[in-house]
Amino acid sequence: MKVPYSWLREHCDPGIDPGELAERLAMTGTEVERVSAIGPPSAEGFVVGRVLSAEPHPNADRLRVCAVDAGEGERTIVCGAPNVAAGQTVAVALPGATLPGGHKIGKAKLRGVESAGMICAAAELELGEGPPGILVLEDDGLLPGTPLAEVLPIAEPVLELEVTPNRVDCFGVYGVAREVHAISAAPLGPEPWGEDAPAEGEGDVGDCASVTVEVPDLCPRFTARVFTDVTIAPSPAWLQARLAAAGQRPINNVVDITNYAMLLTAQPLHAFDLDKVPDGALTVRAASDGERMTTLDGVERTLDPKTVLVCDRNGPSGIAGIMGGQVSEVSEGTARVLLEVASWNGSNILRTSRMLSLRSEASSRFEKQLHPELCMRAQRIASRLIVELCGAKLVPGTIDVGAEIPEPRKLVLRGERVPGLLGMPIEQADQVAYLERLGFGVEASGDDLDVTVPPDRHYDVTREVDLIEEVGRVHGLGEHLPSTLPAVAGRVGGLSREQRLRRRAEDAMRDLGFDEVVGWSFTDPGEPGRLRIPADDPRADGVVLSNPLSEDQSVMRTTVLGSLLDIAQRNLARGADHVALFESGRVYLPVAASLPKPAPNTGNSGLDVLFGEFPGERSGPCREPHRIGSLAVGPLVAKSWRGSGEPADFFALKGTLEGLAGQLGVELSVEPAEEPFLHPGRSAGIGVGGELAGWIGELNPLVCRAWDLEAGVAFEVDLGILLDASPAGEEAFEDVTTFPAVYQDLAVVVPTEVAAARLRESVLGSGGELLRSAEVFDLYEGEQLGEGEKSLALRLEFRAADRTLTDDEVVALRASIEAELVKIGGSLRG
Amino acid sequence: MLERIEEIRVEAAVAIEAAPGTAELEELRVRYLGRKAELTAILRGIAELPAEERGRVGSGANQARKQLEALLESRAGVLDASELESKLAADRVDVTLPGAPARPVGHIHLITRTTRQIEDTMVGLGYRAMEGPEVEHDYYNFTALNHPPGHPARMLQDTFYAQSDPEVLLRTHTSPVQIRSMESQPPPIFMIAPGKVYRRDSDATHSPMFHQVEGLAIGEGITLADLQGTLDEMLRAIFGAGREARMRPHFFPFTEPSVEFDVSCFQCEGSGQLGDGGRCNLCKGIGWIEVGGAGMVDPNVLGFVERNGYDPERVQGFAFGMGVERIAMLRHGVPDLRRFFDNDVRVLEQFS
Secondary structure, three states: OEEEHHHHHHHOOOOOOHHHHHHHHHOOOOEEEEEEEEOOOOOOOEEEEEEEEEEEEOOEEEEEEEEEEOOOOEEEEEEOOOOOOOOOEEEEEOOOOEOOOOOEOOOEEEOOEEEOOEEOOOHHHOOOOOOOOOOEEOOOOOOOOOEHHHOOOOOEEEEEEEOOOOOHHHHOHHHHHHHHHHHHOOOOOOOOOOOOOOOOOOOOHHHHOEEEEOOOOOOOEEEEEEEEOOOOOOOOHHHHHHHHHOOOOOOOHHHHHHHHHHHHHOOOOEEEEHHHOHHHEEEEEEOOOOOEEEEOOOOEEEOOOOOEEEEEOOEEEEEOOOEEEOOOOOOOOOOOEEEEEEEOOHHHHHHHHHHHOOOOHHHHHHOOOOOOOHHHHHHHHHHHHHHHHOOOEEOOOOEEEOOOOOOOOEEEEOOOHHHHHHOOOOOHHHHHHHHHHOOOEEEEEOOEEEEEOOHHHOOOOOOHHHHHHHHHHHHOHHHHOOOOOOOOOOOOOEOOHHHHHHHHHHHHHHHOOOEEOOOOOEEOOOHHHHOOOOOOOHHHOOOEEOOOOOHHHOEEOOOOHHHHHHHHHHHHHOOOOOEEEEEEEEOOEEOOOOOOOOOOOOOOHHHHHHHOOOOOOOOOOEEOOEEEEEEEEOEOOOOEOOEOOOEOOHHHHHHHHHHHHHHHOOOEEEEEOOOOOEEEEEEEEEEEOOEEEEEEEEEOHHHHHHOOOOOOEEEEEEHHHHHHOOOOOOOOOOOOOOOOOEEEEEEEEEEOOOOHHHHHHHHHHHOOOOEEEEEEEEEEOOOOOOOOEEEEEEEEEEOOOOOOOOHHHHHHHHHHHHHHHHHOOOEEOO | OHHHHHHHHHHHHHHHHHOOOHHHHHHHHHHHHOOOOHHHHHHHHHHHOOHHHHHHHHHHHHHHHHHHHHHHHHHHHHHHHHHHHHHHHHOOOOOOOOOOOOOOOOOOOHHHHHHHHHHHHHHHOOOEEOOOOOEEEHHHHOHHHOOOOOOHHHHOOOOOEEOOEEEEEEOOOOOHHHHHHHHHOOOOEEEEEEEEEEOOOOEOOEOOEEEEEEEEEEEOOOOHHHHHHHHHHHHHHHHOOOOOEEEEEEEEOOEEEEEEEEEEOOOOOOOOEOOOOOEOOOOOOOOEEEEEEEEEEOHHHHHOOHHHOOOOOOOEEEEEEEEHHHHHHHHHOOOOOOHHHHOOHHHHOOOO
16 A cells, blocks of 8 residues: 555644654554655756746757746746646746756756756656646646645655554544554544535436445445546646555546545445446346456456346446446546445455456455445545545436445443453553544543444454453564563473484484485475386375465475485586485375375374374375485495595485484385385385385486486385384393303305395294394305305394303304294305 | 423523524524423423332422513513514604595585574574474465465565466465474474575575575464564574664564564664764664564464464464575675575685
8 A cells, every 4th residue: 555645644743753663663563565656856946837838949859949037037947848838827837946866957058058057857756657648737826936746746655554454444534544643643634534525416326327236245336426528637736646656557537536535435336327328227147157348457357157247228338346448438528427325245356356356346345344334424425525636516316236334333342351461551541542532432430441333444444352452562572571481380391202313314314424414305296106106006196286386395304205306406507516405295195095004003193293194183285204214326435545435325224214214213114125116136114013104216227317317226214103112211121241242253155135134033033032132244155155156145143131141052042043044045064 | 301391490590581582582583492392302301210219309300491481571571562662663754744634524605504504593492493394385485475466565576486387386485384284283383494485586685595484473362572572582682692683663464563683682782883983884773673574363364274283363373484594694704695505615614
């Protein structure tokens, strides 16, 4: 909302400069985006002048040499405008004046004739576009030499307000003036709609127009007046200047008046050329499905049955509350005007304007719900101006359909609730003063106040708490509000165990050398394809957005891998030779998707959030498990004179994964398993406590190619499953010092295809309780072994909690291990 | 016999003292104390000696042996030390070569770090962290937050909707977690909700995805002044001691009264001017920097969870919310919101 400062001061002059007022407004709830200046930087040097004579220039066909009285006797000004003529009252920029944009006027010779100033066009002063040529002022007995600023708002400061959507009253200048009055206590001028126009036309409005409202719930009030003998012409300079400063393009007097009345009252108006409305009959009805009409902006629009139309006998002439049509537009030849001022259902206007993607000054006001009372305010202001400025006659009577004006709202403000909610006292007398300045009716009743809400605030102030806000903000929070902390006993803050462990997991990844990234939650529909995920995989079925910003961000991700690859690709393109990345974040799976298992396998309800089970009575529309994903491209340790910086491979990243699990005290099982995006021979599923928690592997070369990578290795694991298995914080002490352990090495020859994990499992399974660990520490494949065989060396740790083991015991355990090894084709290496 | 023992002892002692290295010393040990050594033979033959000689010869030989053993040990100590010394002297490296590269330590993203800092501050003030879904029902994102369908405030945030269901959207703020938390827990409640939110907007100061932290405090007698104090504490923890919060009245559908809150500028100490007299570029000369929105929870919002114990006539409280990126941008001079999602490792590695 642009408020020219001179216009505001006409209704309430706070007596301070606009910058200071802007700050006061900001501190009481009306943000001022900026204070801009329209017109020249200063009014200095701009005066009223009278053209005494205008003669052709001796050396130039298009120039005139004018004698101008600008207050200090006669001066010569060379002017290029074709419309300059003797007798005109004009705006003159004297030498020394500065035009908008910074050009300074000086004495100059134009084709040999000295010119002492410039006769200005409206556009040159940013007073609106105006007619072509110089601006001609009305001669109201203006004396030459009068400062132009006394006649026209030049060098006008304009407050650009960011009005909050509840304050529809401040979408009108008089509403802003009332707000300024409330916060500054400066006097407020009389309501500008107080005086109506004399109705001097012939007959009665009912003789020349009629209105039928078929949808009263969507059109609470429709008023219409008729004007005859209208002369369409450009508006006077002051009106054009005011509209221009408020950001509206002047069009013609009638249209400008409707805009002016709207800017003053917040109530939009619409003028029809009555002679283009057959029989003057208007109908307000709902559109039929698919009905079309062309709006004033020349666009043909397709409507739906909730769209409300203002129609004449031939069809729609405007979309109610949003934009008029071309059929009955006021134009140069218009002689009779029908002035519509109506109220519309705000949410339906909002809905329709969104549906049509069409917003206008009118719709942005109507959508916030205007009170029907406002209609007549606008009618009165506009009527007076149309009569005054267009030479028109107002036909007696007003058509007023469905005028069921809501009763004024009455509220009680309990005295104790003001300090009770705000935490600061406000004297009752102050409360009364603030509310009255804001236009409320107030009567004290003991400690309480009986308050009547004015129509402008009817839909905004509906409860006691709304009154408390009004009183509090006018009183001033900054100056008066104490700084205290809630005095509520017995509260204990803290992070949940899962939140603490999630931080530990993230820190573990950092300590293992990985940079955390935050990737986009959305991706493009082609990503599953680039990851070679088949169409029937649930991961190819992400949540699709109906209104994405771009195709690239139109589907919610189902893997973290995709965004990791995008980020790696960008970094490598920028010259990085390796990346080690991780992300701790969610994926978004349709509820039907069965990957991975949603339910935690223990009764530990504290872990639910990481599985996507959130507080609240309804679960989320999709499942959002929290994942840790990681991607390494290139070496994890830089190349140096001591080593070659081998690119990270499966085992490098598996070590990282084991390091992460180790930080959480979780034991993983890593078993061969394929994923479409991984190297089939170098990929595995990550098991935790018998549950599948994720995958790890080297990337399939086709996937690498799609992201311009040479190679890469990645994992993605469900953090919920990982943390669910973590004993962190619950570990029990185990005695490892009283009785010594016995360590023995075991070299086993097995067929190549026997997995190390299988061998280890077999050893652990047959070693009994006393075998505490068995770790593979060597692998040998070579000539000394037979074809298709390999040798694995394991270190065994035997220990008993209650005694020192004897050699005999260990020998017996070894024997049983050896016996078990045979079953998987293994034998001790000789 | 005793003379012979003495001869051996003297000879051996001289030889041990003169032994040049540990290898020669070992030879002497074998020669004088080994299995085939004369002294060993004497000791072994004692039993065959006449009874009156056994005592003297035995004790003489034993003495000699112990003495030689002691000499050998002490000489060995000397030789070891000097041999180690010369070995170490020969074992020199070029200490000016670069060190072997350690496996580098990674970095936590600035958004995570900033979120944690806010979480830790609020935990200290007695709040718990709650989380909710990012793909959310319209009910939690709008309706229960006092944005009924058709409410103009829904225009404030441009919302991403799911194609499959017009009632499903990407949450536009973390406020739905307020409702979810109140549904799951009776008052008093002191909670924060960090997380990702989404709006249809993209430029240097808007990202379609960004992060917020929400706070909610509901109980008996919690006032707007308590919000002032809480914001003061929080902003000091984030922006440094001596900072102050300023509340400006504003409008949000889910709070009444509503405010926007600012922090006093930490670059110019709120003066709007820099040391050289120039205008502070951070707060643009205003002395205050906008941080977020807040207010007293609207009774209509409590009405949606009244059955969970939130009777608006009995309990009241405040809520606040702010953008994590904005705070990180202010604290660290990040010029463009999109840098956070660029994830350029050269930037990530600036924040350790």
